[in-house]
Amino acid sequence: MIKGYKTQIMDYYEKIRYHERKALQERKDNIKREHPEILDLENEIGRLSIKLSMDILRHGNADDVVSKTREAITDLRVQKAELLVAYGYGQDYLSMHYQCSKCNDTGYIGTKRCSCFDRYLVKLYYKSSELAESIKTNNFNTFNLDFYSPRSDGSEKFSPRDNIEQILSYIKNDYIPNFKNHSVNMLFYGDPGTGKTFMTQCIAKELLDKGFLVIYKTSDELNKDLRTITFDNDKALEESLINCDLLIIDDLGAEQITDFSVTNFFTFLNKKLIKNKKMLISTNLLLSDLTKSYTERITSRLFGNFRLQKFYTEDIRIQKKSLRQNRFSEKTILNQ
Ligand SMILES: [Zn+2]
Structure with missing residues (x-):
């Protein structure tokens, strides 16, 4: 029956995301062991991103402090990507990977069903x-x-x-x-x-x-x-x-x-x-x-x-x- 399919598909997406989060954690652990300096860069990017939000709140979007922080973040991102590539990893090695980049494995783009949702529906219906x-x-x-x-x-x-x-x-x-x-x-x-x-x-x-x-x-x-x-x-x-x-x-x-x-x-x-x-x-x-x-x-x-x-x-x-x-x-x- 088609009834109940939505729950099954949402569970399926949850499983995909869980799997991808786990895979990302494993990649991070790997970098931590092999090249901790890259992770230091990543932590610094995280710290600066928080600072950026605070700066925007405090000074507004167009302020000098804000643009300086933005530049610093971009520099660090470039450094991180360069290091990853230099060590033979893809530059998105420390980013979350999605099986469907259109909906980031949520099944929806806004309120509209993503095309991957329908593909899973066919598979599920076919199978059962x-x-x-x-x-x-x-x-x-x-x-x-x-x-x-x-x-x-x-x-x-x-x-x-x-x-x-x-x-x-x-x-x-x-x-x-x-x-x-x-x-x-x-x-x-x-x-x-x-x-x-x-x-x-x-x-x-x-x-x-x-x-x-x-x-x-x-x-x-x-x-x-x-x-x-x-x-x-x-x-x-x-x-x-x-x-x-x-x-x-x-x-x-x-x-x-x-x-x-x-x-x-x-x-x-x-x-x-x-x-x-x-x-x-x-x-x-x-x-x-x-x-x-x-x-x-x-x-x-x-x-x-x-x-x-x-x-x-x-x-x-x-x-x-x-x-x-x-x-x-x-x-x-x-x-x-
Ligand atoms: Zn999708």
Whole structure:
């Protein structure tokens, strides 16, 4: 769940900073042992910096005493850097090192989330999602075109193979490479066992690997999340579902459909569309059944704002089953 992620990420930043403070202390200890004169310079810089603040308070910023102290500090800093370099250290050896210099490992620049925050969020989400397991096996490398017959049975314009090749080509050559710059929503529809979920997981893996935040929900999970958002006013959850780079809603129509869930879904869909936030929905329902299950307002949004992709082939699960049975009977014959 996305809920609770913020605390985990803040803990993560705290750990990074702790680690860096410790590393700095070790570098200081090292210099203290090897070249204590550099540390003397550093202490003197510290002392003068305090004096500078006092002088500014007492005399104002433009005073002579103040500029003299400033010059003295600069001189000492130069001396320190020169000594460090002369002994073979980097000139920032005695400074705090940050993994992200934009936000100094705080995750925020002012009140705005730093880009590194989103990178950690993707990692964290990826690691803890069930998706991480399924995309080990379900990805473009294992996509098997053999499940799509090159022969047309006449019911569709293209053979199942030609159809899936067209879909694949669009996704691989256009949708994914240009993901950052487009706002294409897709609706995969077709009978169960035609590879829709598999294809959504292939897409999820590609985009996650590129560092996009992809959230994967079955329609049932989304339905529950939308209830939580409404009843518990869970802003963080809503924010993640709305603002992620891609929200995948798998198996729309399999959730328990009530007037309340339909209204909730409509409001949510609208928020995403207004903000141009991409969605990928898969459903086993026929387009005509979608209209029956949801309101006309929802289906008109879906048909008007989504690229519709029909999936069809002989049920892949049945094909796999008969493949296994064939292998089993071949073995049995061979062993006899
Ligand atoms: Zn940062």
